[in-house]
Amino acid sequence: MQVLALSIGQHIAEEFNQTTPLEWFGAITCIGCVYLAAKQSIWNWPVAIISVIAYTIVFFNSQLYGDAGLQVYFLGTSVYGWYFWIKKKERHEKPVTSLNGKQYALVIIVTLILSLLLGLFLKKFTPTNVPYIDGFCTAISFVAQILMTRKVLQNWALWIFVDICYVPLYIYKNLYVTAILYIVLLVLAWLGHVDWQKEYKKVLPASELLN
Numbered sequence: 001m002q003v004l005a006l007s008i009g010q011h012i013a014e015e016f017n018q019t020t021p022l023e024w025f026g027a028i029t030c031i032g033c034v035y036l037a038a039k040q041s042i043w044n045w046p047v048a049i050i051s052v053i054a055y056t057i058v059f060f061n062s063q064l065y066g067d068a069g070l071q072v073y074f075l076g077t078s079v080y081g082w083y084f085w086i087k088k089k090e091r092h093e094k095p096v097t098s099l100n101g102k103q104y105a106l107v108i109i110v111t112l113i114l115s116l117l118l119g120l121f122l123k124k125f126t127p128t129n130v131p132y133i134d135g136f137c138t139a140i141s142f143v144a145q146i147l148m149t150r151k152v153l154q155n156w157a158l159w160i161f162v163d164i165c166y167v168p169l170y171i172y173k174n175l176y177v178t179a180i181l182y183i184v185l186l187v188l189a190w191l192g193h194v195d196w197q198k199e200y201k202k203v204l205p206a207s208e209l210l211n
Contacts, residue, residue, distance in 0.1 A: 019176065022058055023175070023178060025054050026058055026178075029047055029050050029051035030055070030185070031185065033048040034188045034189070037192060040095060045079075048078040053071075059071060063127060064128065064130075064173060065134070066128070066138035069138070080149055081148065081149035084149055085149075085151070095203075096200040097151060097200070098153045099153075107154070111143050114139040115132075115135050115136045118135030118138050121135070122134055122135050137166055140165075141158075144158035153196050156190075163182045163185050166182045167186075
C-alpha cells in the first residue's frame with residue numbers, strides 16, 4: 001500500500017513539474033476572478049478576460065475542444081458582464097435577482113438540449129475521447145455564465161455542480177493543477193452562493209422572508 005501511495009505521489013509530482021507556466025497563470029487568475037465575483041467586485045470581469053485567454057490555449061492543447069470553445073464564449077460574456085454590471089450600478093438596481101418556477105424549467109431544458117447537441121458535435125467533428133462529458137460540462141458552464149452576467153443567484157448552484165464534475169475530468173486529462181483549481185473554485189462558488197443569498201434577502205419584501 002505504501003509503495004502504491006508513493007508511486008501515485010511521484011506520478012502527481014511529475015505531472016506538476018510538467019505543468020506549463022500558462023496553466024499556472026490561468027489557474028491563479030481564475031481563482032482571482034471567481035473570488036472577486038463572489039464579492040460582487042466588478043474587477044472580476046477584466047481578470048476573467050485574462051484567465052480565459054490563457055485557458056483557451058491550455059484546453060485546445062489538451063484536446064478539450066468544448067472547454068476551449070467555452071473560453072471564447074466566456075471572453076464575450078466577460079465583456080458583456082463588465083458592461084452590464086456597470087450599467088446596473090449606475091441605475092441603482094437591486095444587485096441580485098432569483099429565478100422563478102418557469103425560469104428554472106427553462107434553464108434545465110436549455111441545459112439538457114445544449115448538452116446533447118454539444119456532445120454530438122464534439123463526437124463528430126473533433127478527436128476528443130470524452131465528447132458527451134465535455135459537452136455536458138460545457139453546457140452547464142454556458143448557462144451558469146449567462147446567469148452570472150445577469151446577477152442571478154442560481155448561477156452559483158450551477159457552478160458548484162459543474163465544478164464537482166470537472167475535477168475527475170481534468171484528472172483523467174492529466175491537468176492536475178486545473179483539477180486542484182476546480183476544487184478551490186468549488187469552495188469559492190459555495191462562498192459566493194452564501195454571500196449573494198445574503199445580499200438577495202436584503203431586498204426581499206418582509207412577506208417573502210417569512211415564507
